[in-house]
Amino acid sequence: MLRINLAEAKEKPGEVIQYHFTTLMPPLEGVGERISFTEPAVVDVRVTSMGTVFWVEGTIKTAVMLTCSRCLKQFVYPLQTAFSDKYRFGAVRANTPQPDADTTLVAGENLDLTDKVKESILLALPMKALCDKACKGLCPQCGQDLNKGECTCRREASDPRLAVLARLLENDEQKEVT
Numbered sequence: 324m325l326r327i328n329l330a331e332a333k334e335k336p337g338e339v340i341q342y343h344f345t346t347l348m349p350p351l352e353g354v355g356e357r358i359s360f361t362e363p364a365v366v367d368v369r370v371t372s373m374g375t376v377f378w379v380e381g382t383i384k385t386a387v388m389l390t391c392s393r394c395l396k397q398f399v400y401p402l403q404t405a406f407s408d409k410y411r412f413g414a415v416r417a418n419t420p421q422p423d424a425d426t427t428l429v430a431g432e433n434l435d436l437t438d439k440v441k442e443s444i445l446l447a448l449p450m451k452a453l454c455d456k457a458c459k460g461l462c463p464q465c466g467q468d469l470n471k472g473e474c475t476c477r478r479e480a481s482d483p484r485l486a487v488l489a490r491l492l493e494n495d496e497q498k499e500v501t
């Protein structure tokens with residue numbers, strides 16, 4: 324699906340050829356939790372041809388569903404990232420070393436960018452998923468979602484700034500009810 328045919332670029336050294344993909348990616352596996360996409364990935368690719376060597380630059384825009392590490396709520400995480408790589412035509416042989424380390428060999432004329440796009444998305448994911456920078460998480464004692472309001476558990480050494488915030492939120496909620 325994210326495949327580029329380099330035949331055209333090969334015949335036009337010095338030219339830039341653009342590609343546009345809109346594709347719903349399958350869920351990402353093997354990263355702890357299974358991460359699913361909430362919208363198709365929009366991938367724009369620019370191929371700059373230098374004859375047998377190609378400079379491939381891409382931008383990716385999509386959104387994934389993540390679980391907040393503090394309150395365990397699922398939330399949509401919009402994501403934007405980019406990649407760039409150098410490719411060279413040539414068969415990959417076990418005994419011949421690559422011409423240079425930063426160039427990837429392409430066998431045939433088709434370049435499949437699926438793995439590259441997947442890898443770039445994985446690298447763009449946050450180390451710690453948070454539904455909001457100010458997420459207050461769950462009460463360690465009763466499990467109440469503290470974003471929805473304070474519980475009755477007494478927490479010692481709580482941050483006074485957070486307490487003020489919590490009170491403000493409580494007032495807001497009461498206003499909504501009345």
Ligand SMILES: [Zn+2]
Nearest residue numbers: 391394454458
């Ligand atoms: Zn949260």
Ligand SMILES: [Zn+2]
Nearest residue numbers: 462465474476
């Ligand atoms: Zn509690």
